[in-house]
Amino acid sequence: MRFRGGVGHACKLAGVLLAVGLALGACSKSQQPKEYGLGGEGPATPGSTRDFSSNVGDVVHFQVDSARLTGEAQNILRKQVRWLNQYGQYTVTIEGHADERATREYNLALGAQRAMAVKGFLLSNGLSARRVKTISYGKERPIAVCDDISCWSQNRRAQTILNAGAVARY
Template identity: 50%
Template sequence: MRFKIVSLIAAMAFVSACATEPEEDAAASSAGAQETQAAAPAPAAAPAAAAEQIAPGSQRDFIVNVGDRVYFDFDRSDIRGDQVATLEAQAAWLQNFRGVTIVVEGHADERGTREYNLALAERRANAHKDYLVSLGVDPARVETVSYGKERPAVLGSNEAAWAQNRRGVVVLRNAPAS
């Protein structure tokens, strides 16, 4: 049952990776690099061919086939409706690989003061964690850490970059890299 879900998600990720690639190429050749980043709100999509070599239960499996991050609105820490599918996939994957413990990193965009953003990103990390726990993940497996605005995922001072930097990221503690 679990494996079915995982493989279904994997298939979806595969399809979406295929679907977005031509767009990225087109964007890169026509528009600027920032717009390319803006066009790909999903985490870095792996080349489709490599997906089949990814070991189940690995960090890479999680990033490619599940998605390691969820996004937040400006100055908000409540879970967005469009992020629930990713959280459900994360919870399902974690239930499947019960030996894995995780750190949920909370992040904020640069449009706030440093100390407030530390607090805000801590709130996001905990909202992310709480949602996973509500889906059955043992809270003892989940730690949180706030990085405030210190570690942006995307560089650039525009709304597209900021939207991708307001995020919670699941980092696996004891899973093989790939």
């Protein structure tokens, strides 16, 4: 294949291609963006909801038909207590969830037991009862939807939701 523009034209084309390559290379070395509350944007600001979910953990999982806290769940909940005692501006709602494989009533009761197990653990490890409320969603709010153990195990959970605002005074 013969190039039709002569040597001068070939040099200009090479220069343009080099400039484009350098510009693309510079784009790949972008600076760390600021946190805007969305995932994957650099380190979380200490005391933020993103800090809580990514560095502490806001979900604990359960075995089938159980509200017993596993060792892993207890470790996460201990970290939650430390974090929440450090950042007293938050109250929390513990959401209890279940997988889809039983009746609505059974799963609502199981979700409530799971939420209460988490609440009890948080309170027994130093969190004020004024800062914690519970709710059960049973099987109504799955985070994974499929007819398989991989989904069911994700849905058997209790999730700690941070609420900004003053702590209730009773």
